[in-house]
Amino acid sequence: MTGVRILIYRNEKTMNQLTTITHALSDPTRIRLLAACLDQERCVCQLVELIDLSNASISKHLATLRNAGLLESRKEGRWVHYQTQQSPTTIIADALAFVQTHALSDDQIQSDKSKLAEIDTIDPCDLAKMQRTGCCIPTQQGVSL
Amino acid sequence: MTGVRILIYRNEKTMNQLTTITHALSDPTRIRLLAACLDQERCVCQLVELIDLSNASISKHLATLRNAGLLESRKEGRWVHYQTQQSPTTIIADALAFVQTHALSDDQIQSDKSKLAEIDTIDPCDLAKMQRTGCCIPTQQGVSL
DNA sequence: TTTTCATTTTCCAATGGAAGAAAATGACTG
């Protein structure tokens, strides 16, 4: 058989997906949220605790990241858990790698890491209650946060 | 000497640079401009010819890409030539590679490639004159564009 | 079933980005 068919993929939605992803990555709050979910799953109330914005705003930022395909969410009762896309296409994998490579040296992201370590020591139910009531919850190590 | 100093770079401007770059990449017109400059230097009038927007808009988009560090410009008399950053930092190199890898399969970018090949056959002075006067310039192969 | 509650959506005000027209720049040309 002579002659070679070269198949060239032309995808008219490539641009759309590309700019949806870069737009999702163009906001510092969303970079912080993504970085917070890079190494482990986080529930919304943990992310609200991390970042000083209303839960409505955090929720919208998370939706933007999920719609771009960078995060995925899992519902467990009343709680929603977010983590980075576990079945990434190459473009998503590359975008996540880009953030992983270039965001972690940022001071804010570093201090977020520390605060997340603290947040991890608190029962999410207590976290949510604190956010609801605006009060601190006493823990074994004293009063948290 | 015992003890190891581990130097951790903490850069408070990392986030700023990261989002400046991703914001520059979050617009289809800017992706097209960047893609057009990936393989060779282009002057503004060539890019205006490629994309159906005012020269003012093109100029502003190019400035955004240059301010992000993705493009660099070279002035030659009244003409300004743009090309991709020739001394890229790692984040810039990664961003350019991201576009190179994921934008080229887009239909619009593909047809831009074809049109750029046509544009390359035209003397930039004629191009500028066409844009000035709104008239076509006859060429050896007939009437261009 | 009614209440509680974590999260999302809706609504509105404020901000930011993108577009073109026209003025301004800065450099060649006569």
Add this chain to the structure above:
DNA sequence: CAGTCATTTTCTTCCATTGGAAAATGAAAA
């Protein structure tokens, strides 16, 4: 120097995005 001209900047308008408050959702708990 005056004129021409490629490009950039300014100005204004329009549309998209962000943020919080409050209503809506939907799932557990009482």
